[in-house]
Amino acid sequence: MATAYVNQISTAVPALDCHDMFIEYAPELIEERGKMLLFKRMAERAHINHRWSSVEDPAGFYGNNPSAVDTETRMVEYEDKAPKLAQKAVEGLNLGDAADEITHLVLVTCTGFYSPGIDYDLIKNCGISPNVDRTQIGFMGCFAGITGLKTANNIVRANPEAKVLLVSVELCSVHLQKPKSLESMLSFLIFGDGCAAAIISAEATGLELDSFKQVMVPDTRDLITWRIGNEGFDMVLSGKVPGQLGKALNPENLKLILAGRTPADIDLWAIHPGGRTILDAVENALELEPDALAVSRHVLENYGNMSSATVLFVLAEMMKQAAEGGPRGLGSAMAFGPGLTAETMLFRL
Template identity: 30%
Template sequence: MQQVRIVNAAKALPKYSRDTKDILPFVEFWLGGQEERFRRKVIKIFEGASVDRRYGIMDIEEVFTATSFQEKNDIYVREMKTLGRTALQNAFKAQGWAPDSLDYIITVSCTGIMIPSLDAYLINDLGLRQDVVRLPVTEMGCAAGVSGLIYATNFLRSNPNKRAAVVAVESPTATFQLNDFSMANMVSAAIFGDGAACVLLSSEEENVGPAIIGEEMYHFEDATHLMGFDLTNTGLKMILDPAVPEVISAHFGAIVHPFLKKYGSSIEKVNHLIFHPGGRKIVQTVDELFGNLGKSIEDTREVLRAFGNMSSVTVLYVLERFLEKKLEKGEQGLVLSFGPGFSAQRVLLEW
């Protein structure tokens, strides 16, 4: 079987950013017409979200300005092209790859709508080959960054001496609903931020980087109601069931242990957890489950604190942190993310 390696990861951030403490006055003004108890509860959600700073494709005043779905989506399309291009360029430059050496490009996003998809614009902007294979991954939410890694791995396993890029770009800010005072909208506003990432993978023998030992998806039955978006006249309205951490906890053993066993590993052999920081409660849940097994998810916490949850992008920021570490040969890492469906995506790495 052809060995596939992750050779590089790079990120790109929007030009706007603010500390959470500087966002709170805008939140308080926005909630001015709501009852006092509700306002206090929402402010506590923001203060307790474990997000110190987040980035956005719009300045904060624009986020809290009433606009149409079309106006928000126009900003999304414009900025996703810029962020996607920057992330892919940064990865190419760091790895020394020429754009026309790429064989397969996967673009990942769920927080807006654009047809043609982002990959078509990247082909033109960066001069990718006319025969490059392209795959846009949409509607898979937070899990889609790992989904992209799985699709790239499957392609590269079947094709020796090839190169692939996974480019994830997200703007949850563009989905913020100004007139939605549901808890789902409050929680998502408190935890989400915007960003982009690119991961390069290769089936060339001379490349270095962690090898992908195994990859699988896990689909929860009858759980489509837990997470997603409703498409409304004002945009994409967040669906976020408070039962998500509990459901993850109930399925945790079935998600992790059979997968590791299938690929000749076990939780004892896994040195690092490269986990998607979905939010404070999900991080706490997984931290307790893995903490009991002697594993740390400090890098996940750090990415959530510094950037917020950028949907599909976020786990790739955690992955980048591990790629920058000097890990020993033979050390293993489990990449894990959850998303709409409800689903869990898993990739086992070995350095």
């Protein structure tokens, strides 16, 4: 059975850096002074400097009451902007005539839907064969980037001649609403837009995919939820998530995730930067050195949380650093989402 490799990853974000803009705008959405002051403290502690938005005119799109924008309007914006961002990421792979060699296209997204969808647009605009085998992974949340890699891994292991294009595109910013709670304030503060495109094949270059394990944390169903409402998609991100993740990374689960190894055996940690407290919880639970999650913190600082695409941004940065003489070795990737679910992967760089 063939071994699968991530040969390359290309990333793309929209042109508008919205983070500081949002921090200035958010107090207008918060009626209670106490909550406004709390939001400002949260913003200072988020360790995010940049987030990127596909909504080119936020004031015109959201107005004084973003909750007044209905879901249909948001999906029109998604259908306009998401395929363009996905195409930008695919073009970053510089496939040229080799685009016609793509045998499988795996699309991951949870922030919008239309059909024919982004996969159709990529085939039309990126030189991909119309006979390509297409799979869409939808609405699974932040851990779905690793689910996409797992799907590509299964395809290559079953068919060594396969060449898989994985595209994870998320437009979180189209779902901005008026904050209803502390949890919603937090989600609007950390989420941004981004896309990652990757080539996975049996060609032995890049990042070798090893094994995948999924862990569901008992009695945590309501801590992260993602539902379609009349005012966009409604995100709940409970402040209890970091603590529960810390508990979930216990010796029994780690033995499963790390295939019998210990954290000391892992050279590289590609942890989904769902937020600063998520990274802190993982670092503390695994008793890691302060710089062990430096790449994840770098991605959080410069992009925020881009849902499923984020962990691919982390892996892309690791591959870039390795190409420049940086760290290599055995790695563990983890991403977290609704369930509460941890999707994990071992890899070698």
